[in-house]
Amino acid sequence: MVKLEDVSSLLQAPAPEQKVPVRTDSTYKPLHSFALDKQRSYKQQYGDMYFLRLAKIKPAVEEVASKAWDGTEIGGELAKRVDRVLDVRQGELCWVAGTVYMDMRLKPNILEDVSKDRWLSAPISSQKYYSDDGSDQIMLEDDSGRVRLVGELLNSIPLVTGCIIAVMGTENTNGEFEVIDLKVPDLAPQPERWALSKAPSAKSKSEDTDMTDSPSPNGGKKVAIVSGLSFSGTDASAYNPLPSQLFDEFVAELLPSIPVTLLPGARDPANASYPQQPIHTAMFPLSRAYASDPGAASTSQPGWFDTVTNPWEAEIEGWRILGTGGQNVDDVFKYVESDDRLGMMEAMCRWRCCAPTAPDTLWSYPFQEDDPFVLKSCPHVYFVGCQPEFATKVIHGPDGQSVRLIAVPSFSKTKEFVLVDTETLEVTKIKITSR
Template sequence: MVTLDEVLGSGLLQKPSGDAPEALQRQITNYKPLHTFKLEKTRPYQQQYADIYFLRLTKIRPAVEAAASAAWEGTVLGGEKVKRVERVLDVRQGELCWVAGTVYMDMPLKPSILEDVSKDRWISAPTSVGHYYSGNGEDSVMLEDDSGRIRLVGNALQNHFMVTGCIVAVMGTENANGEFEVIDLLFAELPPQPERWSLSKGKKEADSSEDVEMMDASFSRQSHKPSSKKIALVSGLEFSNADTSYAMELNLLLEYLLGEALDPSVQRDELSHITRLIIAGNSISTTAAEQAKPAAAFDTTTVTNKFQPQIKKYGYDSSSYNPVPSQLLDSFLSDLLPTMPVTLLPGALDPANASYPQQPIHPAMFPQSRTYMPPPKAGAGKDRDVPGEEEPGWFDNVTNPWEGEIEGWRVLGTGGQNLDDVFKYVESEDRLGMMEAMCRWRCVAPTAPDTLWSYPFQEDEPFVIKECPHLFFVGCQPEFGTKVIHGPDGQAVRLIAVPSFSETREVVLVDTETLDVERVKIVAE
């Protein structure tokens, strides 16, 4: 409860005193992006997708089997000892055994490429179904490997999220119907987590300062707090010229991040500690413009008719392409960049490739901001960029998903499509739980390439999480959410569901020492 009298005459609510405030120096954090999801510029698309499943199974199976044999080795159930079976095809009826393989979800509502082909639909439209999950028992879970496939049944399945593409080990028996009765089920669990500062060269100085800060923290949390640095996470800015309902909030967000808003103490203690902005997808709104178009066409037909021929005169059809949203984004970024570095992940709406992993948005989209990017390389386009050789751009437009190291912490983030797609498979609304499951599956996009469009990888399957991140964020989510999950070997992962700014007007701040999370809601009434 704050009353008007309390605040009057304080801080900035007084006459200008005449002395010019000094400029604050924004803190910086160590930043090292990884190029895990970067694709070659000249990439073929002729290959089959089967290799992704094969690679994924090969990569994750050892971990799953290790976990399974640790858990089930020597287990005796009903007088029968659990045996390990190498291949799905080797499962014998009535034998208690365990086997590892890839889950395949057979769902009537799920878009199926076979169906498309059989119906002569050669261009697969993006799916419009909100859920593949039908809930009427028609969905079935299969376990497959390179030898064969078996249907999984049993109550144990209900306790876990199951989506196509995740690697599991199941224990049970094959029943008379040829189905596998699952008694227990295991995932690969969290991958090994690298130490903090395992990548950065600035390790030494950082370590010493970290020690000091740790001491500070242990002694008095209060005094430590102002010195902590933060990164800001935001997603779904959805710059649009059709929907201006949150234009003011975007302005306020910019002022907040620039540090022009609020009073000196906040600027000093909080705003100047925000060291980096990460935009996790959907910076440009395209849907809004499309929605506005038919509406406009309906109401004033005479006016539109009058204007149409004039519009047609110019080079491009402004009804099919609208440059304003990207211009707004560009000017937003170019205002912010002089004081804060930015990492930009593309999202579903952004002008990047549609299939996972999305490649960085082309610098040509940012005529003003691209001066903060590293200069284009002379031999660009020939080979995979030499990772880590040069300094990352001050304005770093990256892939989606993206992996990197910020202030020593391993960070993994996506623009949200992977989670949205997993969400369609399951009944639950628990998005954080799904994020956790992804970490435990060791796969950041398990449903690729089944329902999540993806590049047909041949040699490598980058979606497998090889090293456990400290921070895993997913952008463009309907609501904010965060939690910390722990792995069997002491791994701890901070999960953050970053809400869409256009929906919630929220920014998430992450402390770079403790990985604590704060939310800032921006409201213009």
């Protein structure tokens, strides 16, 4: 800090020997993994998304299953691999890979809703699709057909529509596949740090440490993650511009000092379907001056005010970061009995899909050529916003992968946000209280 000799020195420039604190820019590279074309159509069939997902993830889960089950012998019978679900034969020990489909009584079904008489009373809303009365059924399907999965093992493993798994067992006399073991693709290959951007030199690192007032001598720069700001208001039936105006003024005050990345959420002025596209900068007349040129190429340097997609992927200080507004976890939450949000986030990473329930119960764009929700690479940090409470943990993969999971609480409800150290990936929860 600059030492002041007297009060009058406040209006004087610092002496040459006085070191002035400066804030160095962070290395930030958005990946635009979930950006949609400007000209897009919703006339396609959604079924193609499941076939795309299966085609991309099936080789990975088959590799895991093959390593685990090749040569497995039970009761004198050798487990064999079958290519398609309909190739399963009754009484034969085998394993097969496919897409999970959950047939649940409480899950909304648009076809049934349309076929019902319009004068019927509206169904009772439920926070969970899961039912403990045994009526839920787990199916495994591919392009050949589907088979029902049964077995005690399934009660201890969270499964949702859209995840890709491999199961080993036998078909019983009822035509059901009795599962004795189950495998998931596990974590995708993880890129090294600084895989896409250039690491700062040792000199610049030294200058950064000397010239900034970091609270920890060994810590790096901090990234603040705040979710659930509700700047668009809480009442969707009445337009109130005041929250967005106040938010714009607040962000505009921050931008001269620090860059801001803005992800849309479920209640924000953006498209409702996944992946949500960036909120238009016209919503922020004061902050938009810090945004990049709307006509600039995606490869150009982003502005300090960067409105991005939800989900969003970027590289910050060399770390691969994946973040969402929380709709994907909120939807998975409805499928399972557990309330463990971090467990659901871990399952998505090990399924290699950040939105497995899209497009079944999570609205999404009907992709035809690629499924961007498939995790082609494993992130170093995976955060999910608008969660009931803060939670974090680190998970590890079979090939040395390490992922920091962060459930970011809704700020409007908890007055909490999190700080992530960009050198150690340590996470700190900050709570703002009023006196």
